[in-house]
Amino acid sequence: MYFLYGKKSIYRQEAQFSILSALRHQTHRESFSITVLTDQPQALAGWPVRVVALDEATLADWMGTAGYVHRRKACAIRLGLELARKSIFVDTDTIFLRDPAALFERVSDDQCVMDQFEFLWREASKRKDYTGLVSQLAASGGTPPASLRLYNSGICGMTAQGVAQMDQAIGLIDQWAHLHTQLHTLEQIAVSFVLADKQVAEARDCVHHYYSQKDYHHAMLKLFFQTHGEHFSQALVEASGEVPSHIPPLGLVDRVANKCKLWRLHPDLRKIGRYYLLGRTPRPGAYLKACREVWWGKALAALDKQQPSQKKRAQLEKLWGQDRDFRAFAERRAKLAD
Structure with a gap:
C-alpha cells in the first residue's frame, strides 16, 4: 500500500520505482496485490495496481486543524487497513531487496511490522526537538516508560484489527499536533506509542528506505525514467534491476587517495573537499x-x-582549479541562483 499525493514528479517516480522493485522480487504472482491511495490516479494508468482516488477535500481533512502534513499518512494507513486482511504500508522512498511476501509472514493480530527501531524513549526524550512533547506528556501524566521503543514508520504492517490502533494514533497526533513545527516525526512517534504492548518485527532486511539519501536516489531515478519511460511493462520491471539500491562506499585505494588530498587542506575546508572528491x-x-x-x-x-577567506579559497582552487566539468557545473548553478 502506497500513499502518493502532490504535484512533484519525483514522488511519482519514487512510488513507481518502489512498485517495480516489489514486482521484480515477487516469487508468486498471487502472493500480494498493490494498492495506491493517490490524488493523481492518471499517473498509474496501465500499472498493475489498484488505485484509490483521493480528492482535495479528503487530503485537507486528513491534515487536521493544526495543518500537520504527516497526519495524512496516519489516515492513509488507517484507510488501507480496511481494504485487506493484512496490509503493509510502504513509504514511496523505499526499494525492495527481497520478496515483499516475506513481510506478510511477519504480520499477525499479535505482531506488527515496522521499518526499523530507531531509539528508546530514554534517548529520544533528551533530544532538543522532543522538548515540547516531553513537557506536555509530563504535565498530562502521560510520560511513557524509558524503555518504550520508537520506530521509523517507512514500513508499517498490520492486520485489519489495526484500525483501532491507528484511530488511537491519530488521536495522539491531534493532541500533539501544535508541536509539529518542532517535531515533524509526531506521526511515527504516535504509532510507536500505540504499539507499546505489541510484538514488533523489523523490515530492514527486506527493504532499503533511503530517506537520508534522497538526492542521490532521485538523480538515479530521473535517469532511469528518462531512459526507459514510465509506461508499465515487464521489461520495465526487469530494467529496474540496473539501478543500484544503495550508494556503495569507495574502494580502499580511492579512500586513501582522497584522504591524502584532504590532508593538504585547512581543516575548515575538508568537508567541502570531501564532497568535491566524492x-x-x-x-x-x-x-x-x-x-x-x-x-x-x-x-x-x-x-x-x-x-x-581568499587564502583558504586558494587551497580549494588548487584542488579543483583544472576540473572543467566541476567549473562548468558551478557556473550553471550560479546562473540558476541568479
Whole structure:
C-alpha cells in the first residue's frame, strides 16, 4: 500500500520505482496485490495496481486543524487497513531487496511490522526537538516508560484489527499536533506509542528506505525514467534491476587517495573537499555517475555557507582549479541562483 499525493514528479517516480522493485522480487504472482491511495490516479494508468482516488477535500481533512502534513499518512494507513486482511504500508522512498511476501509472514493480530527501531524513549526524550512533547506528556501524566521503543514508520504492517490502533494514533497526533513545527516525526512517534504492548518485527532486511539519501536516489531515478519511460511493462520491471539500491562506499585505494588530498587542506575546508572528491572519484555505471552533481552541489552549498577567506579559497582552487566539468557545473548553478 502506497500513499502518493502532490504535484512533484519525483514522488511519482519514487512510488513507481518502489512498485517495480516489489514486482521484480515477487516469487508468486498471487502472493500480494498493490494498492495506491493517490490524488493523481492518471499517473498509474496501465500499472498493475489498484488505485484509490483521493480528492482535495479528503487530503485537507486528513491534515487536521493544526495543518500537520504527516497526519495524512496516519489516515492513509488507517484507510488501507480496511481494504485487506493484512496490509503493509510502504513509504514511496523505499526499494525492495527481497520478496515483499516475506513481510506478510511477519504480520499477525499479535505482531506488527515496522521499518526499523530507531531509539528508546530514554534517548529520544533528551533530544532538543522532543522538548515540547516531553513537557506536555509530563504535565498530562502521560510520560511513557524509558524503555518504550520508537520506530521509523517507512514500513508499517498490520492486520485489519489495526484500525483501532491507528484511530488511537491519530488521536495522539491531534493532541500533539501544535508541536509539529518542532517535531515533524509526531506521526511515527504516535504509532510507536500505540504499539507499546505489541510484538514488533523489523523490515530492514527486506527493504532499503533511503530517506537520508534522497538526492542521490532521485538523480538515479530521473535517469532511469528518462531512459526507459514510465509506461508499465515487464521489461520495465526487469530494467529496474540496473539501478543500484544503495550508494556503495569507495574502494580502499580511492579512500586513501582522497584522504591524502584532504590532508593538504585547512581543516575548515575538508568537508567541502570531501564532497568535491566524492563527485570526482570515478564510479562504475551510468546511475552512480548521475550522482556526481549531487556531491558537487553539496560541496558548493558548504562553500557558500562557510564563506572562507581568499587564502583558504586558494587551497580549494588548487584542488579543483583544472576540473572543467566541476567549473562548468558551478557556473550553471550560479546562473540558476541568479
